[in-house]
Amino acid sequence: MEQERVIEVLKEKFEGEILQIETHYDFLTLSLKKDKIVEIIHYLYHHPDTKFQYLTTLSGIHYPDLNQIAVMYQLHNLVSNQRIRIKTYLPADNPVTKTLTPVFLSANWMERETYDFFGVRFEGHPDLRRILNVDEMIIFPLRKEYPLEDQTREDKNDNMFGR
Amino acid sequence: METVTQNTKPLTLGEKPEGYEGPGFLATSLEKVVGMARKNSIWPLPFATSCCGIEFMATMGAHYDLARFGSERLSFSPRQADLLMVMGTIAKKMGPVLRQVYEQMAEPRWVLSVGACASSGGIFDTYSVLQGIDRIIPVDVYVPGCPPRPEQIIDGVMKIQHLVETESLRRRDSKEYKAMLNKYGIE
Numbered sequence A: 001m002e003q004e005r006v007i008e009v010l011k012e013k014f015e016g017e018i019l020q021i022e023t024h025y026d027f028l029t030l031s032l033k034k035d036k037i038v039e040i041i042h043y044l045y046h047h048p049d050t051k052f053q054y055l056t057t058l059s060g061i062h063y064p065d066l067n068q069i070a071v072m073y074q075l076h077n078l079v080s081n082q083r084i085r086i087k088t089y090l091p092a093d094n095p096v097t098k099t100l101t102p103v104f105l106s107a108n109w110m111e112r113e114t115y116d117f118f119g120v121r122f123e124g125h126p127d128l129r130r131i132l133n134v135d136e137m138i139i140f141p142l143r144k145e146y147p148l149e150d151q152t153r154e155d156k157n158d159n160m161f162g163r
Numbered sequence B: 001m002e003t004v005t006q007n008t009k010p011l012t013l014g015e016k017p018e019g020y021e022g023p024g025f026l027a028t029s030l031e032k033v034v035g036m037a038r039k040n041s042i043w044p045l046p047f048a049t050s051c052c053g054i055e056f057m058a059t060m061g062a063h064y065d066l067a068r069f070g071s072e073r074l075s076f077s078p079r080q081a082d083l084l085m086v087m088g089t090i091a092k093k094m095g096p097v098l099r100q101v102y103e104q105m106a107e108p109r110w111v112l113s114v115g116a117c118a119s120s121g122g123i124f125d126t127y128s129v130l131q132g133i134d135r136i137i138p139v140d141v142y143v144p145g146c147p148p149r150p151e152q153i154i155d156g157v158m159k160i161q162h163l164v165e166t167e168s169l170r171r172r173d174s175k176e177y178k179a180m181l182n183k184y185g186i187e
Helices: A002-017 A037-046 A107-118 B030-039 B051-060 B095-104 B115-120 B150-166 B175-183
Strands: A018-024 A027-032 A054-063 A068-077 A082-091 A096-098 A121-123 B020-022 B025-027 B044-048 B083-087 B110-114 B141-143
Touching (some): A037 A068, A037 A096, A054 A082, A054 A107, A082 A096, B030 B150, B051 B115, B083 B095, B083 B115
Parallel strands (some): A027 A082, B044 B083, B110 B141
8 A cells, every 4th residue: 555655656756767666575676777766765755755764774786697786775764664675786897876875874884885795886975995894805705706715714625524 | 858749749739840859948940930930820811702702701700710720810901911812703804903912912922712713714614704813823722612611711721821831931032933923924
């Protein structure tokens, strides 16, 4: 019911930006084009029927088969206790998108984390550098092309552990 | 002249070192006296980052009581500590911090690596975790376990005590020791 209203509000102004609308476990998930993502979130922030004024999380997802990196936003309306998820897809070779910091200051560290682990560059971010990993790291470790195990470890072999 | 019994030790307050003994005196080497004094007054610096640190708390508690070994006085400043006890997972980002703590300790200094994570990275075979602290600082004794029981930690401390007691007073000035430190890029 309320989810339909959110879709209506979005379609009023940004009909052409919607790629896909899904509901996973009652969680409305919108896939949108990347160009106007900041305007859309700004619009949903201020519209009286949506008021998504709390950014729960912002993260990346690597889809190696599609050669794409998605940026996923989860928003929360604290009045009606309603949540939505918004995804935008970027090419994995050059993942660049606009920063959400003008709308949510809390996006600052989340975007730094997404840069740290997926290499997504957020244009206009005030201080885009690694936040959790060591500064000397040269890879983006949560991209699936990198092995999870530490490659410098020598003591693990099949003879000892039967893996 | 009395002979020092080797197998059946009488219960004494301090184990007296070997030496020439007569009524009211004991002649022995300075090295042995210093070793005995150091062994029973080790100030540990707990560097606890995860569950091994919880086991260490049990070790310091009344039941296991590390104070019985003269190590109840924890030093939370590295400059006054003799023994660095690394207990828990050391992330790569923590590596330089641990190394700085080690460098701030005055000689003579010993390092006890408690638990699988500190010794080898343990189950955390991943990009963000240091695969054993011996990649950045020299380690004297390793305690296995995930996490080790307090008895094992006490055993590790006793092994350190043995090293402290028997270490030559000139070891820290030796060429070999300096070469070992240089291998880690220290000094």
